[in-house]
Amino acid sequence: MKSRAWLFSFLLLICSNVLAKLPEQSAVPGGVMILPVGNIQQAKPDVRFEGKPVMVVKADGLWQAIVGVPLSAKLGTLRIVVEHGEEKSTQLFTIKDKQYPTQYITVKDERKVNPNSLDMKRINQESSRIQEALTAWTETNNEPVNFVWPIKGRVSGLFGRRRVFNGEPRKPHSGMDIAAKTGTPIHAPAAGIIRGTGDYFFNGNTVFIDHGQGLITMFCHLSRIDVKDGQTVKQGDIIGAVGATGRVTGPHLHLGVSLNDERVEPRLFFPPESELKN
Structure with a gap:
């Protein structure tokens, strides 16, 4: 029975990791940032970036915000706004430079x-x-x-x-x-x-x-x-x-x-x- 219970728990862990698969993080203009915004024991927070709603998913025991960074983003520090009920806070992240090449098309x-x-x-x-x-x-x-x-x-x-x-x-x-x-x-x-x-x-x-x-x-x-x-x-x-x-x-x-x-x-x-x- 113990072995079966262990196997069941192991399969659940595998399934949860598959479901929680996240995109690759890239802290550049046109990239994606993955930011922890709360423990999953809490209610799902509301997250916004530049006034727009942001995807929030469960991964690694946390609520994670998956933020799309605009190609036009200024380099340096950007922020998201996180709301847990009536509590509001900000979280900072840093964007680095990336030189995209030029393509000439006829x-x-x-x-x-x-x-x-x-x-x-x-x-x-x-x-x-x-x-x-x-x-x-x-x-x-x-x-x-x-x-x-x-x-x-x-x-x-x-x-x-x-x-x-x-x-x-x-x-x-x-x-x-x-x-x-x-x-x-x-x-x-x-x-x-x-x-x-x-x-x-x-x-x-x-x-x-x-x-x-x-x-x-x-x-x-x-x-x-x-x-x-x-x-x-x-x-x-x-x-x-x-x-x-x-x-x-x-x-x-x-x-x-x-x-x-x-x-x-x-x-x-x-x-x-x-x-x-x-």
Whole structure:
């Protein structure tokens, strides 16, 4: 009986560690910070960063805040606000510098670099829809941060790179690119709810998945979309296929991760890149 009890306890420990799997911490702009904010014997605290709600999960016997750091973050000391009922406190963390390289890209369609007035009207309308998807918040205590890669392929573009299109500087790359053949099925990296789909000027055919507590994944340039807004998906479900829609130079998947409405390094959430290879 004692051996069975010991085995049961051991299996529970393993399961709890799997469920509590956290992203890799990276204290740089575009990174992720993991900060202990209370003992799990206490009620779950409310945590905010720059006024936005922050994911809080159970791990290692503590409540842990999982904070997305903006690419535009100033170096030095930043803070989160932690509320336990009527008690409020602040917790500091430090962000260090990271030099992201510059990527020079040539796009044949000049309008994808310098949109005309009609294009800008469309882009502005789409921006509000994209922002609505990225700011979705679903309260849950089952945060599936143990992601799997959505496709196999070659990494063709890294997160954070300063991009120059046709000689003109533009915003840094907010995700990572994985090159693959048009039509390659794209799988949900974890369970979630589809929080938006559409054909966007820059992003092409796009799908957003809400994984709970402000953790959103984004899939762009698809050749087709196989899910609908509001649909529940499981890890591994097919959500669409690789394509070359929007502003692209060839077929690939743009994979983005947003946490507390900040675009962060996707590789912090996924297995080693060796698992990307065919």
